[in-house]
Amino acid sequence: MTITTSFLGMCLGNNRILLDTKLTEDDFIEPAEQQAFSAMKKIMLSGGDVDLISLKNEGADMRLLAGLDSQITSGWRAREKSVIELTRKRNILRIAEKIQSSQALPAKDLEDMLSHELANLDRRGDYEPRFVYEVGEEEMLRIEERKKDKSKMIGFTTGIKLLDYLTYGFRKRKLYYIGGRPSQGKTSLLVNFAYNCNKRFGFLSAESGKEEILDKLFSGHGNVDSRKLTVGNVDNAVFTTMINYIDRETNIKSIIYDKPNMDIEDLAFMARNMVENYGCEILFVDYIQIITPAFSMRKADKNQQIADISMRLKQIARDLDIPVVVASQLRRDSETDRPTLSSFSDSSQIEKDADVGILIWKTKEKSGEVEYDKTYLLLEKNRDGETGKVEVFFKKDTQTFQNVDIIHKQEPKVNDDTMIF
Secondary structure: OOHHHHHHHHHHHOOOHHHHOOOOHHHOOOHHHHHHHHHHHHHHHOOOOOOHHHHHHOOOOHHHHHOOOOOOOOOHHHHHHHHHHHHHHHHHHHHHHHHHOOOOOOHHHHHHHHHHHHHOOOOOOOOOOOOHHHHHHHHHHHHHHHHHOOOOOOOEOOOOHHHHHHHOOEOOOOEEEEEEOOOOOHHHHHHHHHHHOOOOEEEEEOOOOHHHHHHHHHHHHHOOOHHHHHHOOOOHHHHHHHHHHHHHHHHHOOEEEOOOOOEHHHHHHHHHHHHHOOOOOEEEEEOHHHOEOOHHHOOOOHHHHHHHHHHHHHHHHHHHOOOEEEEEEEOOOOOOOOOOHHHEOOOOHHHHHOOEEEEEEEEEEEEOOEEEEEEEEEEEEEOOOOOEEEEEEEEOOOOEEEEEOOOOOOOOOEOOOOOOO
């Protein structure tokens, strides 16, 4: 008796399995098994009892029914898992055959094809119908754990105290967009957040190389002028801070992937790899406008391409059960005006998909006759909480955003207990 035939026997022994199982007809190779499973589902959904007589009346194969005995059903989930595993193997072999039969295509097209197929490989188990009372009991336990946590932080810290207060930190299954106009520090802020969260992060950069990202991390960690790192004008004390940061990362083991102009299929595959194989707890993406669209979207206009990429990023956050933090370009028009959610470049889908939207705003303010540079993080969208304007101090030499007092009459004074990031 095959695994699939055995599973059909379990369904015969306990009709309830037919309502709870994740399997579909496509998981059964033999046409007779497909027909029998379809008949079982039809009978069950119509309110009837699934037995040999009702299956015969639905036209199920008599030879299959003759060997279909009721099975012990206590281990049906394990049997279901085995069937799904067989389906995945068949699909992987199908992908290999498709690639093999497309040898005439350029290597880049083959890579795109492979990334697309792997990204869409059967991922059952992430989503399934659940009873409300079951979900409710689980959520009560999570709320009880939050009650015990005196810090009131649900997610990972951003390193900016007021931002943590408003957003509760970077939370699982949420999509965060960090918007900035060109040269206003959106990559630096993304790196700041990656450092501050103190978790194993995955950094997917389609723009900056890994060396540039590491220089920003070194600079912030050691409070070192980034220009000195660029030209190598450093002393032993700076090398010591770099070694200290490397020691920290030896324990955390974060991952950087810096493929230029990576496509969304490659990004989705690498994101899953970072989470499932390397244990990353949060992902950072730099930045959405230079992610190459999926092969099927190459001929669409820019707005449609960005919309598709944004929806895929939203799906990644939910599928992998992690926070995904994405940098985005803001439009150059009206650069002196305060940006809003509609300032995101190329697609309105970004503001729709964002659970949290944070915009960098650099402006000048006067106190009497004196003009000061001011930097704000505008929390323009917060699906689960308040919005607001968070003032920060942008330290140019280290390219870091730091906590400051709320009101200033002179150049902001960094709080004594502020982290470098």
